[in-house]
Amino acid sequence: MKKITIIAVSLALLLAAGALALENVKLPSPEITGGMAINQAIHTRRSIRKYKEAPINLRDLGQLLWSAQGITDTKTGHRAAPSAVATYPLKLYAVVKEGGVTGLPAGVYLYAPKDHGLTIVKKGNFYPDVVASMHFYNSWVEKSAVVFIFTGASTLIEKMSKDSGMLFTDLEAGMAAENLLLESVSLGLGGCTIGGFKSEKAAALIGIDKNVRLLLIVSVGKPV
Numbered sequence: 739m740k741k742i743t744i745i746a747v748s749l750a751l752l753l754a755a756g757a758l759a760l761e762n763v764k765l766p767s768p769e770i771t772g773g774m775a776i777n778q779a780i781h782t783r784r785s786i787r788k789y790k791e792a793p794i795n796l797r798d799l800g801q802l803l804w805s806a807q808g809i810t811d812t813k814t815g816h817r818a819a820p821s822a823v824a825t826y827p828l829k830l831y832a833v834v835k836e837g838g839v840t841g842l843p844a845g846v847y848l849y850a851p852k853d854h855g856l857t858i859v860k861k862g863n864f865y866p867d868v869v870a871s872m873h874f875y876n877s878w879v880e881k882s883a884v885v886f887i888f889t890g891a892s893t894l895i896e897k898m899s900k901d902s903g904m905l906f907t908d909l910e911a912g913m914a915a916e917n918l919l920l921e922s923v924s925l926g927l928g929g930c931t932i933g934g935f936k937s938e939k940a941a942a943l944i945g946i947d948k949n950v951r952l953l954l955i956v957s958v959g960k961p962v
C-alpha cells in the first residue's frame with residue numbers, strides 16, 4: 739500500500755512538473771548583431787495604427803521583448819534599457835491575439851528576462867478585453883497582433899523619495915518602449931505607444947498587485 743502511495747505521489751509530481759513545463763515558452767535566442775542601422779530606424783519610426791490581419795513570428799516577438807527588457811550582460815544582469823540604480827522595477831507582458839504570433843497560442847504572457855522566455859499568465863483570446871480597456875479613439879488596436887504592457891513595481895528609491903522613485907520608473911518604461919518601437923521598425927513591423935487606456939480594465943487583464951502600477955501599452959503588428 740505504501741509503495742502504491744509513493745508511486746502515485748511520484749506520478750502526480752511528474753505530471754505537475756510536465757504541466758509547469760508547458761506553462762513556459764522558450765524564445766529563440768535574440769539577434770545581437772545586424773538589423774537596421776540605428777539612424778535609419780530612428781529616421782523611419784512613426785506611430786503605426788493600421789495593421790494587416792497577419793501574424794508576426796515567435797523570433798520577432800522574442801526580439802521585441804529582448805530589446806525592451808532583455809539581459810545584455812549576463813555577469814551583472816544589466817538589461818537592454820537603463821534602470822535607476824539597476825533596480826529593474828519593470829515587468830513586461832505580451833497579450834497575444836488569436837493567430838497573432840505563429841505557433842503561439844493566444845494568451846497573456848509575462849516576459850522572463852533571465853530565461854529569455856515567456857511565462858503564461860492565462861490562456862485564451864483576451865483581445866476583446868484589450869479593446870475594451872482602450873479609450874474609444876484607440877479601437878484600431880484590435881487589428882494589431884500583440885500588445886505589450888509595461889508595469890512598474892515600487893522601488894527602494896520610491897521608499898526614499900516617492901516622487902523621484904515613481905518618475906524614474908515611468909521614465910524607464912518610456913526608454914524600454916522606445917527600444918521596442920525601434921526594434922519593431924528594424925523587423926519591418928509597426929508599433930504605436932498607447933497612453934489612452936482605462937487603467938483598471940487593463941490591470942485586470944494581467945492581474946497586478948496593489949503596489950504595482952500599469953505604465954504604458956505598446957501595440958505591434960504588420961503594417962498595411
Ligand SMILES: Cc1cc2nc3c(=O)[nH]c(=O)nc-3n(C[C@H](O)[C@H](O)[C@H](O)COP(=O)(O)O)c2cc1C
Nearest residue numbers: 783784785786787875876930931932933934935954
Ligand atoms: C506617452 C504617449 C502616449 C501616447 N498615447 C497614444 C494613444 O493613446 N493613442 C494613439 O493613437 N497614439 C498615442 N501616442 C502616439 C502619439 O500620438 C505619436 O507619438 C505622435 O502623434 C507623434 O507621431 P509619431 O509617433 O508618428 O512620430 C502616444 C505617445 C506617447 C509618447
